[in-house]
Amino acid sequence: MDWGMQNRLNRLIGSDGRCFFLPIDHGYFQGPTTCxxxxxxxxxPLLPYCxxxxxxxxxxxxxVDPGIDKPIILRVSGGTSMVGKDLANEGITISIQEILRxxxxxxxxxxxxxxxxxxxxxxxxxxxxxxxxDYGIPVMAVTAVGKEVGQKDARYLALACRxxxxxxxxxxxxxxxxxxxxxxxxxxxVPIVMAGGPKCETELEVLEFVYDGLQKGAIGINxxxxxxxxxxxxxxxxxxxxxxxxxATPEKxxxxxxxxxxxxxx
Ligand code: 5RP
Numbered sequence: 001m002d003w004g005m006q007n008r009l010n011r012l013i014g015s016d017g018r019c020f021f022l023p024i025d026h027g028y029f030q031g032p033t034t035c036x037x038x039x040x041x042x043x044x045p046l047l048p049y050c051x052x053x054x055x056x057x058x059x060x061x062x063x064v065d066p067g068i069d070k071p072i073i074l075r076v077s078g079g080t081s082m083v084g085k086d087l088a089n090e091g092i093t094i095s096i097q098e099i100l101r102x103x104x105x106x107x108x109x110x111x112x113x114x115x116x117x118x119x120x121x122x123x124x125x126x127x128x129x130x131x132x133x134d135y136g137i138p139v140m141a142v143t144a145v146g147k148e149v150g151q152k153d154a155r156y157l158a159l160a161c162r163x164x165x166x167x168x169x170x171x172x173x174x175x176x177x178x179x180x181x182x183x184x185x186x187x188x189x190v191p192i193v194m195a196g197g198p199k200c201e202t203e204l205e206v207l208e209f210v211y212d213g214l215q216k217g218a219i220g221i222n223x224x225x226x227x228x229x230x231x232x233x234x235x236x237x238x239x240x241x242x243x244x245x246x247x248a249t250p251e252k253x254x255x256x257x258x259x260x261x262x263x264x265x266x
Pocket of ligand 1: 023024025026054142195196197198222223224225226
């Protein structure tokens with residue numbers, strides 16, 4: 001692998017082979033998502049605990065200090081909204097010049113396997129990889145799900161992840177599933193990180209699925225709503241950081257969560 005590409009991947013994925021990406025990109029189709037109304041305020045306290053930020057150029061320019069030393073994964077797909085016809089109908093929104101201008105460490109783009117826009121979004125990925133390879137920029141594929149397909153089905157997730165890797169993604173973001181998640185990981189020749197999806201009812205629920213996914217071979221998380229929509233986002237971020245980088249069990253991580261939460265009250 002070329003030095004630049006390897007260097008960027010090393011910045012994203014720690015020497016322990018693990019990573020905690022913090023996605024703050026939801027506004028690109030959801031608008032002012034709950035707890036992301038003012039992205040700068042959401043990001044600032046959480047920044048010390050994550051390894052990279054996943055943001056759009058709009059949030060990057062308006063809410064992130066250019067002096068920070070955190071790698072940026074730039075969201076480069078979009079063009080749809082919650083109230084539009086089909087969320088899967090995405091295009092590439094950012095030029096390679098803009099990716100370089102913003103000094104992105106990596107880029108992220110959604111693919112929608114099994115939807116009417118499967119072909120279009122897979123070619124988006126392939127074209128983006130073609131452009132980014134010239135400059136040594138890793139592409140993270142986001143296996144977004146259409147309405148028709150079950151996001152918790154291992155066969156579907158394995159299919160989408162494998163296709164993303166075959167088209168050249170260096171990292172694939174997908175959802176954890178209760179059954180056969182190891183098959184999703186084993187069938188994908190590049191590292192997998194887990195998204196969280198909508199906020200879970202309890203913290204322990206989140207910690208347990210993250211732990212299970214890590215045991216089954218995921219290298220980390222790209223977890224948003226279950227961090228910053230928690231009433232104690234810093235406590236949640238610290239608990240997850242311990243799980244990703246210190247192999248904390250769900251019980252240990254939950255204890256960290258409770259300790260930090262209680263210290264906030266004091
Ligand atoms: C939104 C995304 C998010 O980055 C991804 O879904 C992770 O966030 P969450 O944990 O909130 O699901 O791609 O389009």
